[in-house]
């Protein structure tokens with residue numbers, strides 16, 4: 001999973017382009033590779049399973065430079081389409097942080113697109129994860145080949161509520177960088193939030209949501225500067241928390257949300 005390493009001041013994340021065979025996953029990576037400055041991207045690698053050229057998938061490293069103080073990089077993967085490569089697709093999804101679901105707009109490929117979506121959900125389930133917990137963008141590709149009714153029809157059938165979706169023509173490039181940029185922003189925000197809430201969980205166990213001041217966190221290098229006042233209802237409390245990173249003096253602010261229920265007798 002996406003790693004935020006405070007000591008090394010770096011973030012590493014993994015994106016997977018997933019879709020049915022021929023949906024345009026490789027075309028996306030080719031276009032990204034073509035359009036990104038050389039300083040931002042590494043080599044586009046094609047991984048091949050010996051004796052089976054149809055199992056090819058690509059990997060592209062991308063450097064985003066320093067984002068809010070962290071050296072940030074991503075590895076972008078495609079998966080090989082086709083019925084024989086489900087095991088490779090599953091393996092590529094391990095520890096993924098962000099997904100672009102490439103949906104093939106051609107009406108004759110709508111069924112295959114839905115099968116790919118089901119398979120994606122199954123693979124994530126095998127790792128104890130769910131699509132709605134990840135940063136996901138749906139990209140409706142091959143827009144040059146269909147009219148709007150195909151887009152409406154597929155969108156209804158997919159029935160997902162992703163953070164965003166884009167129309168694209170991956171071979172020409174339209175929609176390709178918007179897809180990647182939007183996903184990167186979403187995913188990095190998510191990784192930071194998780195890292196900060198891990199610090200918060202260590203700092204303030206949910207059973208003691210009362211305001212605390214000046215608590216020392218041994219070994220963590222963080223100090224709670226202030227917590228609270230809590231606001232909310234009988235069902236849910238929001239506790240604003242401010243931490244100081246003792247080493248750098250940097251302040252982190254976030255809000256802890258607590259759902260309240262009756263304690264068992």
Ligand SMILES: Nc1nc2c(ncn2[C@@H]2O[C@H](COP(=O)(O)OP(=O)(O)OP(=O)(O)O)[C@@H](O)[C@H]2O)c(=O)[nH]1
Pocket residue numbers: 019020021022023024025026027028056078079080081082141142143144145168169170171172
């Ligand atoms: N007209 C058009 N052709 C496209 C588009 N995207 C991809 N293609 C073409 O469709 C074919 C398959 O695209 P790929 O990107 O190789 O497909 P893939 O998703 O990687 O599929 P796999 O073969 O399973 O790896 C190629 O010939 C592409 O040039 C698009 O938006 N419009």
Ligand SMILES: [Mg+2]
Pocket residue numbers: 025026027056057078079080081
């Ligand atoms: Mg491909």
